[in-house]
Amino acid sequence: MGTPGLLMPSRIGRRTMRIWAIALTVAAFSPLVIWPNLWRNAFSTQFLPHIYCYLRDQQLIWLHLVSDTLIGVAYVAISFTLVYLIRRARRDIPFQWMFLAFGLFIISCGMTHFMEVVVLWKPVYWFSGDVKVVTALASVATAISLPRLVPRTLALIHTARLSEDRGIKLEEANRRLEQLNQELIERDQMKTALIRRNMAGMASWEWDIQNDTIHWIDDPFPLFGRNAMELRSIRRLEAAVHPEDRERLQNVIKKLLESGEEYESxxxxxxxxESVRWLTARGHMHRRADGTPERLLAFVIDITNRKQAEEALRTSEKLATAGRLAATIAHEINNPLEAITNLLYLLRSDPGNKELLSMAEQEVARLGHIAKQTLGFYRQNPNPVRINLMDTLEGVLVLFANKLQTRSVKIERRYDFKGELRVNSGELRQVFSNLIGNALDAMNSGGRIVVHTALAESSYVGPSARITIADSGLGIPAENLKRIFQPFFTTKKDVGTGLGLWVTNEIVQKHGGVIKIKSSTNPARHGTVFMIWLPLDVPQQRSSAA
Known part of the structure; x- marks a missing residue:
């Protein structure tokens, strides 16, 4: 292929450069030999200098003097720059002889301008003409040579463009290759992680019964939260089992040692x-010839996800049953509620009862709303209203006044935010009632409840009102905190339904808010804190599918 060869610059050595320089110099000064008068009369001064032609006008003289001097200096500087460039990069510059021709042409042009300065005072017009002849020859030689270089120059440009395009394509190909390589690395990492995750869901072990030593073949930490050294005996393994399941596992192992060969549990x-995981265990007992148990080979598999799915299904079935029951209850209590409302209306004729009757009507209305809510808890309420947060909290606290006094519980109010919120007033009163009621239930005799409101900036809901209800009760055990908002979960045994905090959480989320809980059972500092963030303005409540 001929095209790539055009990329190779023309390289000439110092000797070749000298030959070119001598040839160009001889060509430039050959007219002086052919035309003797050019050098014989070179320094003749029989003419008048230009200064007389300018009539000794100082401004005109200085104009020509400065202009020609600057042009000459610039030409000489350009020529020396070209020579320096050729000397420094002579191996990489193509058409070096053309650069030399340009240099001679340019320096000749500079000399003509210097001669224009000289003839202002010295009428050496023949010498000035000699310089112009040299300049003319250098110019003509350069002009004749240039057209011959045009095709090769264009070819070089075209080749350079092709090379640049190839470079771009090569760079793009390298980038794509790096991307593919990175994808392969990521896939390999994902595959490795998947294998490790699958392996993490299973562990096998061997129990040397004679020495009571367990040898773990796989890492037990993902399943037990303990390393192999912490589970090196059967007693330590049993200690890692949940207390409610420990006795059952001990009975299984006891029966296996007595007469069994296979076991599953x-x-x-x-x-x-305190994280809990569900495991299924299977094993095979090896015995000596006399029937004495020698070793147990077993493996355990993590079935936590399956158990959680089963629990979710059972909860769903409970909710469905509760929904049907709630529909029946709501239907049965609606008629008595209407009768009570009518009677309260008749009692309003006594002015002394108006305030208490008004509060009673509000609570009856709230009870009616709860009945309707029970029928369709997730239905969108079409009429949220603006309520004063402080007034709403005070209205709920009034309902617990007797209970607070009986149990010697003090209320500490800190209303840093006294503004309004756009909410469903009945649902919000139910939230506050549930939380304050739970706080009271946590304190049998004496204690303190703090009710605090403030403006806050939440990463969950943005600008919001934060409502904090804290008590100095016994606190909630850490193992129960993760389940506190689950339906039907209760620590009150016979008196609790397990729906209060679940309903509270659902109402808060329905209003676009968030509820968090902190609790401590430490005797030195026990108690529970509920914090609710509600958006300052909720144009439309969130709805959920029933």
Missing amino acids: EYRTLSPN
């Missing part, structure tokens, strides 16, 4: 950080 593990 399900139990929960409780890690030091």
